[in-house]
Amino acid sequence: MAEWKYCLLFLLLLGIAAGPAVAHPPSGVTLVxxxxxxxxxxxxxxxxxxPSTHYIGEVTIRKNGETVIGEVYTGQPSEDTFTYRYPIILTPGDEIVATAECNIGGSGTARFLMPGQTVPAPSGPDTVPRYVYHAVLMVTGILCIIASGLIPVYGKRITGWYRLHVVTAAIGSILVIPALFLVFRISYLSLSPSAFAIHVILGLLLLLTLLATIVLSLIRNRMGSRKRLFRSAHIWMGRAFIILMVVNVITGLAAVGVL
Incomplete structure (x- = not known):
């Protein structure tokens, strides 16, 4: 039993480590x-x-700092290079900044000054793609939740182990929930059946199981004679969260062609 738990933990950590690496931004964005x-x-x-499951899912164009184009796509026209055209009137001195975001992770940005040439947008806090924050928050949060689950099994000899269990679970939840919302789009729910669509649905199930685990932990002490039943439900919901995470990592890798 212990060996199985360690294998599951290893697969989870391996998947988490590999996931951010396969998500890639557009290799080039130019404006004319x-x-x-x-x-x-x-x-x-x-x-x-x-291109039906891995594509540029969102294009945003800002003119002089204000958003004038915001388009959401459910596929891209070709497997490599393609062009979108947008009606925008520019006058001398106007500047536009365009950002193309991959639906799985990563973005590319370009700037055009009228008159002028297309140049890469300068790097800075505003150009950091959301998937970077998503990856950092998810990895940190999942590690905290795993630690929280292992403490009652292997760490009961630690002084204050229950408080440590609660604190690590709370920190993990606080990190995971915003990480999921950072990259979720309502349009993903209308995707045709694919590995990426399954990945999205499993992500929502992950959120639901996490919320259920939190709620069960908060109410179980108020259930009187049914406290043990709610405690068991809390434990199994936490296990379901970890299993769903492993499956979701696998479907995510399949969606980008690694598996």
Missing amino acids: YSEQNGEVAMTVNHSVSD
Whole structure:
């Protein structure tokens, strides 16, 4: 039994470590403005194996700091390079900044100054893609939750082990919940059946099991004679969370073509 738990933990950590590595931003984003047509052509280089499950899911264009284009897509026109055109009128001195976000993780940004040439946008806090925050929060949160689950099994000799169990679970939950919402889009629910669609659905189930585990831990001491039943439900819901996490990591790797 102990060996099985260690194998499960190893697979989980391996999947978490590999997940952020396979998500990649567009390798190139360029902007060209046609003064005659009054439109901006954005060319994106994003090489994928299946553009219906791995694609540029969102394009945002800001003109002089204000968002003028916000488009959400459920696929990309080709497996590598493609161009989108948007009606935007520019006058001398106007600046536009375009960001193309991969639906799995990563983004590419380009800037155009009228008149001027396309240049890479400067790096800074505003250009850090959301998937980086997602990965950091998820990895830290999951490690805290795993530690919280292991403490009642192997750490009861530690002074104050129950308080440590509660604190690590709380920290993990606080990190995981915003991490999930950072990358979730309502449009993902309408995806055609695929590994990525399953990955999204499992992500929602992860959120539900985590919330159920938290609620059960808060109310079990108020259940009187049914306290033991709610304690068992709390433990099994936590185990379900870990199993779903392993399965979700596998489907995520399948969605990007690693498996």
